[in-house]
Amino acid sequence: MILSLLLLFFEASLTVFLVGISVHDIRQHIIKNSVLLWMLPFAAGRAVVNSIIAISGGAVWYHPILSHIGGALFAFALFLIVAMIFGGIGGGDIKFAGVLGLAAGFFEITAALMLGLLAASIAALIQSYIYKTRHIYTPLAPFLSAGFAAAITVTHFLPQIEFMLR
Numbered sequence: 001m002i003l004s005l006l007l008l009f010f011e012a013s014l015t016v017f018l019v020g021i022s023v024h025d026i027r028q029h030i031i032k033n034s035v036l037l038w039m040l041p042f043a044a045g046r047a048v049v050n051s052i053i054a055i056s057g058g059a060v061w062y063h064p065i066l067s068h069i070g071g072a073l074f075a076f077a078l079f080l081i082v083a084m085i086f087g088g089i090g091g092g093d094i095k096f097a098g099v100l101g102l103a104a105g106f107f108e109i110t111a112a113l114m115l116g117l118l119a120a121s122i123a124a125l126i127q128s129y130i131y132k133t134r135h136i137y138t139p140l141a142p143f144l145s146a147g148f149a150a151a152i153t154v155t156h157f158l159p160q161i162e163f164m165l166r
Contacts, residue, residue: 003053010046011152014103017042018145021096025141031092036099043103050105067105075101075109093140100148108151116140116147 017039025031047068054064076098083089101109120143127136 003049003056007046007049007053010042010049010103013042014039014046015149018141018148022139022142022145025092025139029137029139031090031096031141033092033095036092036095039099040102043099046103047105064105067107068102071101071104071106071109072098073101074106075113078113089140093144096141097144100144104148104151108155109148111154112144112147112151114147115150116144119143119146 017035021031021035021039024035047065051064051068055061076094079089079094079097083091083094097109097113100112104112117140120138120140123143124136124138127138128134
């Protein structure tokens with residue numbers, strides 16, 4: 001019970017950060033390092049509590065921990081490599097993806113990135129069609145935040161829905 005409340009606290013705190021970062025990215029076109037540093041303990045707290053819940057549920061002790069660390073490394077490295085090869089992704093987006101990866105874990109961040117980047121691509125296509133130009137600034141933070149929220153929500157409620165359908 002206490003672990004579930006702690007998880008809810010960390011997820012609610014992360015939601016506040018996601019909204020704030022998304023609004024700031026839309027208005028100012030930047031994700032501040034200071035905000036990411038403030039967000040990092042909440043992401044790590046969610047990772048720790050989620051790992052404890054998974055381990056108490058019978059998971060091997062190192063699997064959930066490696067999932068969260070792997071999620072952070074995967075998201076950070078993916079965005080860094082894409083930024084180095086193609087450009088167009090800012091340093092704040094790279095670090096933001098890493099922090100989201102730590103909070104979510106490997107499988108959830110993979111789903112979040114797929115959903116968020118698909119939505120961002122569709123928005124960029126619509127913007128380029130409307131404004132008749134190929135050089136469009138599409139803030140990634142709102143789309144990554146929405147993908148993160150969707151992935152976390154589905155992983156929370158999918159097992160409960162599956163259980164109810166049996």
